[in-house]
Amino acid sequence: MNMMNRTLSRKLLRSMCGISNPRLSFAQSAVNTVQGQKELIKSRELEKDELRPLYMDFQATTPMDPRVLDAMLPFQVNYYGNPHSRTHAYGWESESAVEKARKQVADLIGADPREIVFTSGATESNNMSIKGVARFYKAKKNHIITTQTEHKCVLDSCRIMEAEGFDVTYLPVKNNGLIDLKQLEETIRPDTSLVSIMTVNNEIGVKQPIKEIGHLCRSKNVFFHTDAAQAVGKIPVNVNDWKVDLMSISGHKIYGPKGVGALYVKRRPRVRIEPLLNGGGQERGLRSGTVPTPLAVGFGAACEIAQQELEYDYKRVTVLANRLVQKIMSEIPDVVMNGDPDQRYPGCINLSFAYVEGESLLMALKDVALSSGSACTSASLEPSYVLRAIGADEDLAHSSIRFGIGRFTTEEEVDFTVEKCIQQVKRLREMSPLWEMVQEGIDIKSIKWTQH
Amino acid sequence: MAASSREHVLSLYRLLLKESKKFPSYNYRTYALRRVRDAFRENRTVEDPKDVEELLRRARDSLALIQRQVCIGKMFETQKTVVEQEEQKSD
Numbered sequence: 421m422n423m424m425n426r427t428l429s430r431k432l433l434r435s436m437c438g439i440s441n442p443r444l445s446f447a448q449s450a451v452n453t454v455q456g457q458k459e460l461i462k463s464r465e466l467e468k469d470e471l472r473p474l475y476m477d478f479q480a481t482t483p484m485d486p487r488v489l490d491a492m493l494p495f496q497v498n499y500y501g502n503p504h505s506r507t508h509a510y511g512w513e514s515e516s517a518v519e520k521a522r523k524q525v526a527d528l529i530g531a532d533p534r535e536i537v538f539t540s541g542a543t544e545s546n547n548m549s550i551k552g553v554a555r556f557y558k559a560k561k562n563h564i565i566t567t568q569t570e571h572k573c574v575l576d577s578c579r580i581m582e583a584e585g586f587d588v589t590y591l592p593v594k595n596n597g598l599i600d601l602k603q604l605e606e607t608i609r610p611d612t613s614l615v616s617i618m619t620v621n622n623e624i625g626v627k628q629p630i631k632e633i634g635h636l637c638r639s640k641n642v643f644f645h646t647d648a649a650q651a652v653g654k655i656p657v658n659v660n661d662w663k664v665d666l667m668s669i670s671g672h673k674i675y676g677p678k679g680v681g682a683l684y685v686k687r688r689p690r691v692r693i694e695p696l697l698n699g700g701g702q703e704r705g706l707r708s709g710t711v712p713t714p715l716a717v718g719f720g721a722a723c724e725i726a727q728q729e730l731e732y733d734y735k736r737v738t739v740l741a742n743r744l745v746q747k748i749m750s751e752i753p754d755v756v757m758n759g760d761p762d763q764r765y766p767g768c769i770n771l772s773f774a775y776v777e778g779e780s781l782l783m784a785l786k787d788v789a790l791s792s793g794s795a796c797t798s799a800s801l802e803p804s805y806v807l808r809a810i811g812a813d814e815d816l817a818h819s820s821i822r823f824g825i826g827r828f829t830t831e832e833e834v835d836f837t838v839e840k841c842i843q844q845v846k847r848l849r850e851m852s853p854l855w856e857m858v859q860e861g862i863d864i865k866s867i868k869w870t871q872h
Numbered sequence: 873m874a875a876s877s878r879e880h881v882l883s884l885y886r887l888l889l890k891e892s893k894k895f896p897s898y899n900y901r902t903y904a905l906r907r908v909r910d911a912f913r914e915n916r917t918v919e920d921p922k923d924v925e926e927l928l929r930r931a932r933d934s935l936a937l938i939q940r941q942v943c944i945g946k947m948f949e950t951q952k953t954v955v956e957q958e959e960q961k962s963d
Contacts, residue, residue, distance in 0.1 A: 466951060468951070469951070470951060471951055471952055471953060471954045471956075472950065472951050472952065472953045472954070473953070473954060474953055474954060474955060475899070483899060486900055486904075486937065486938070486941040487937060489941065489944070490937050490940060490941060732910070787954045827903065828899035828900070828902070828903045829899075830898075830899075830902045830955075832955050833955055836954065836955050
């Protein structure tokens, strides 16, 4: 009996660590079919004894805090009722858990619990607010304002609105990534229904002057939506101080579960939205569909933890970020930090290494999980549109890397990353003919690359 | 009463650190150790017995939480990170 248990547990453990068995056999058979040829392209998944890379990509997603998982598990195992079931204890306990989570989220941003709508993530919240507000007030107001550095979901929603007949202005940003308040004021027209500007940018970490924008929009009677997915839980957020009407929050950016988010919708003065999802009228009719209790509970717990740990995390992240930037900039020349150096969230650092190609640097830094640009644009070869919007040179935009520092980052990880980065940049520059030319004193910009 | 309470706090502290060391995940382990140390250091000078009781209750809850999460982490263990290998080598 004991022997069977041991082999069973060993098999379970082996299948859980690393590649699962069916996939391994598929990869092997694929290799075997290529007769005699060496396997030139290694399998993208980690081998069993290969060490895991360090995680330095906290803007893409964050690991779940153990306290969040602990709050979620009872609702995954035992308290599995539908929160909208009104007739039995399973429903009641589930509903009270969801309401408790709603209060936790509301407390973090300084809102009333009745103003929080649970969604499937910040993308859905962004879609809901832009499409919902624009369509509801379509009769009288036809203009939407946003910026060029917004998240893809906001830009894509605005594009759809354009196709529906709305007028959309994409505000340019200054070289430091911030928007010009004067320009915004001039762009607001009497028929503007919504202004959408994100609080903290996910690629360059720049923090927009949300309070000023909020006051401006309120004075002109325009609704103000902000995508605060990267800001909530990391910097102090207060929707009443900032005069924000709509705010999108994402669960998996604040050490919560993936697949849940929230939309803050102001009640006084009331913001009316045309719902995206129709159905049983859950979430005040704004978002029908069963609220996923375990995810909502996890999200609430993550918000509560974020509120308690905000100051501690912020101090730590600032120290680590300064350490990383100082060390890199002191060792290698020609490194540019994209975005305003002061008006930023310190945990998102976007550095451009001149004369080094970004993708090759990422490949070389295979022991560190980094990204150049955002996760949603990392599949295409084009440099990030955010960097283009802040006016970075084409070659600098190609060679940018985003370092993300979060709650769980340690000093050792930062030191390791810095060391590897310096080593690889030096090595790649040695190989670069452009670098040679620069060392000889030739001005790259004066070279005529084509000859006729 | 004060002496035994101090002993109590210290033993809780030692227990928390002992349990935190068992986390299989590098990030969780280092975070738990660091956070426990900093939390106890920060609240070193708290005098009010009600506050102390509240903090101790939170510490006991955290201890149970850490024990549960260590268990779960061990069930779903995966490879070590690159930084740990260097730690082991230097040890």
